[in-house]
Amino acid sequence: MSDTMTLYQELADRLRTANVAESVTTLVLAAFQGDNTLAAVLRGELLPTLPAAAAATDDGPQVFLESVEATGFRGIGPRTALRLQPGPGLTVVAGRNGSAKSSLAESIEYALTEDSPRWAQRPATFRDGWRNLHHVGDREIAVRLRLGTGQSVTVRRSWAAGVTDLAAATVSVAQSGVTLPTGNLPAWAGPEDRHRPFLSARDLERVVTAKPAELYDAIAPILGLAPLTAADARLQARRKEHDDRVTALKAAFNELHSRLGTLDDPRAEEATRLLGRQAGRAKLPELAELAGGADAGVDAEAASAARRLAEHGLPDLGGTVDELAEAEAALRKLAGTEAAIAYRMADLLWGALEVHRDLGDQACPVCQVGVLDTGWREGAEEELARLRTATEAVRTAKGRHETQLKRAEGQLEDVRKIIEPALGALSAQLPQQCAAVEVALASLTLDEASWDAFVTAHAGLHAAAAEWLARRHDAWQEPGAALRRWVEDATVVQARADELALLTTARRELGTVMDRMRADRFRVAAEQSEHIWQLLRQESNVGVGEIKLGGTNTRRRVEIPVSVDGSDETSALAVMSQGELHAFGLALFLPRACSEASPYRFVVIDDPVQSMDPSKVDGLAEVLREVALTRQVVVFTHDDRLPEAIRRLGVEADIREVTRREGSIVEVRKNLWPARRYLEDARAVAVAGDIPDHSKRLMVAGFCRSAMEATAMDRYRAEQYAAGTPQHEIDAALNAAHSVQDRLTLGVFGDPGRRGQLYGYLNRLGVPRAVDTVQAVAKAVHGQCDMATADMVASTEALVRRLR
Known part of the structure; x- marks a missing residue:
C-alpha cells in the first residue's frame, strides 16, 4: 500500500477510535483528499471512497x-x-x-x-x-x-x-x-x-541561526505527515473564509453604527435599535424590511400620509357642485307655478291619506270640520292621482336636487376624511402648506368659490409632500443600501455558522491526531538523535532530553530540553558552545537522512568538524563508524x-x-597513511633531476622528519586515548613537544622526561642508522644535512614501520 493510502487509513482509524463525530471525521478525510472533495462534502455530497492501493511487491x-x-x-x-x-x-x-x-x-x-x-x-x-x-x-x-x-x-x-x-x-x-x-x-x-x-555546513548551522519554524520545517518532512499538514491547510483556508467574513461583518457593523448615528432620520434611529450592540444579535428580518424602504417612528406616519396624498386624488366635487347648482336653479324656476302649488297640495293630501290609513275615520286634523272617512278616501285618492300627473316636472326637479345635494355632502365628507389625517401627520414636516389647506378646508362649502380655494391650497400641499418624499428617499438611499448589504452578509454568516463550527471542530480534531502521530513517528528519530549526541558529546557536560516537535502553524518549533551537570536549562542555545551546537546539529539531522523509509542509502556530509574540539572529533568518528x-x-x-x-x-x-x-x-x-604519504613525497624528490643536491637533501629530510613525527604522534594519541587520558591533556603534551626527538620520546615512552633514553631505545630496534637518521633530520631544520637521501628514506621507512 502506498504511503499516502497508509496514512489516510491510519488517520481514519485514529479519528474513529477517538469517537470523533462522523460529520467531523468525514470533513477531515475530505480535506485529506483535496480541495474539490472538501468543497463537495461541504455542499452536502457524499465522501468518495478511495480505491484501495495495491500492496507493494517489494520494499522499494x-x-x-x-x-x-x-x-x-x-x-x-x-x-x-x-x-x-x-x-x-x-x-x-x-x-x-x-x-x-x-x-x-x-x-x-x-x-x-x-x-x-x-x-x-x-x-x-x-x-x-x-x-x-x-x-x-x-x-x-x-x-x-x-x-x-x-x-x-x-x-x-x-x-x-x-x-x-x-x-x-x-x-x-x-x-x-x-x-x-x-x-x-x-x-x-x-x-x-x-x-x-545531504548534510551541509548550512544544515548544521540551522541549529544556531534558523528560526524555530524553519528548524521544524527542516526536520518534520521525515515523518511523512505532509498530507495531513496539507489537509489542515485546506480546512484552515475554508475556515479563514468564514473568519474573514465574520471579521468584515463586525467591521461593517461598527462602521454602519457610526454612519447611522450621524443621520437625523427616524429610520436611522430604528435601524440602530434593531442592530443592537452585537452583530450576532441583530434583528435581520426587521432590518431587511427597513433597508428596503420601510418607514419608522413618527416619520413613518408622515410618509404614509404623504404617499396617500400622492396616491389618492380629490373627488370631483367641483362637477357635483355645478350639478347641484343647476338642480337648485330648476327648482327656483318652478317655484310659484300652478304645478309647484299642486305639488304642495298633493303632499298635503298624501299626508292626510297616511293619517287615515294609520288611524282610521276621524275629523280632519287640519280644518276640524270635515271627516276623513271611506267616502272621503275614495275621492282623495282620485284627486291625488290627478295632482301627481300634473306635478311630475316638479317632483323630478326636486328629486334631482335632493340626489345632487346628498352626493355633494358625501364627497365633501370624503375630502375631510382624506385631508384631516394628512394635515395632522404632515403638520410638523410641512407646516405652511398644512395651515393653508386647513384654512381652506374650514371654509369649504357647497359652492364653487370655496372649492376652487381649497383645490389651490391642496395642490400646494400635494407638491410639497411629493418633494419631501423625494428628499426623504434620496437621503435614505445610500444608508439603506449599506444596511441592505450588511443584512445580506449577516444572513450568509448566520446561514453558514454551522459550517464554521464544523470546520473549527475538524481542525481541532485533526490537530489532536496529528500531534499524536507526530509524537509517535518522531520518537524513533528522537531516540536516534539522543544516541548520536551521547556518542558525540564525549567530555561535554551538556545532556539532551527527549526531543519533540511542537506547536502548529507559525508557532511550530523543535523542543530541545537540555541540562548542564544535571540541572535543567530551557534553551540549548544558551548553554552550548559553537562546537557543541554543530555536533548537536549533526545529531539532529543525521536521523532524517538515514530514515528507513528513505530510498537513499547514502548520506553526503560536508564539513561536519567545524568548531568541534578534539574529543568531539573522536565522537564523530565513532558516529560515522556506526552509521x-x-x-x-x-x-x-x-x-x-x-x-x-x-x-x-x-x-x-x-x-x-x-x-x-x-x-x-x-x-x-x-x-595514504600520513607517514607513507610523506615517504612517497620524499622518494619523488630524491629521484628528481632538476633539484640541486643540497636543496634536495633538505627537502627529503623535511619529509622524513614529518613521517617520524606523524607516526610518533599517532602512537601517542592512540595509547593515551586507550588509557582514558582527557583530550585536552593529550593536546597539551603534543603542543609542548617541539623537536623531532621530543615527539619521538612521547610516542615511544609517553613521557617527555625520558628523552635521554630515546637513542638507546632506537639502537635496540635493530633499524640501521636509526639514530643517525633522527639526528640528520633534526640538523636539517638549521639548513645542514650530509646524509645521502636514499639512506635517509630507507632508514626512515624502516623506523616508522617499527614504531607503528
Missing part, C-alpha cells in the same frame, strides 16, 4: 552513490571524477580550504535536487558564481547512482558554453544506459525534500583531525585527498 529500491563527474562547475575546471564503492561504508574526502572538495559535494547535491542550502538565503553572488573562471566550453555534472538491484541511474545536468543561468541546464536521466523521456524520473526519485541525503554499517557515508572535510581520528580509532574507511592546482585542475587520489 536502495539507492547508493557510485560516482560524480563535474566539469566547469564552481571550483572545478577540467573534468574531475570522484568514484565510490556503491554500498555501505565510510568514505572521507579531505582537502584544504579552496581545494574544491565542497564543489564536489555541491555537484552531487545540485545534480539530484537542483538546489543547495549553501546558497539559500544568501546574496545572489553565491548562486551566480557557479561558472568556473578557468574553464571555457560546455559544463556538466553527472551523478551515477547504483540501485540494490544492480541497475544504474545517471542524472546529468549540462550547460552550453555561453549559458550563464544556473537554472537553464539541460537535464537527462538514463537508467541502465537507456535515456528516459525528458521530464521523466524513476518512480523512487523525488523524496529528497523529505529524506534529503556506515548500514549506510554509504561520504564525508567532505578540510580538517585533518577527522582522518587522524579515524586512523587512530581503527575505523574502517576509504580516505581520499583532494588537491587543486593552478587553472582549477582538481585531482582526487587515495589518501
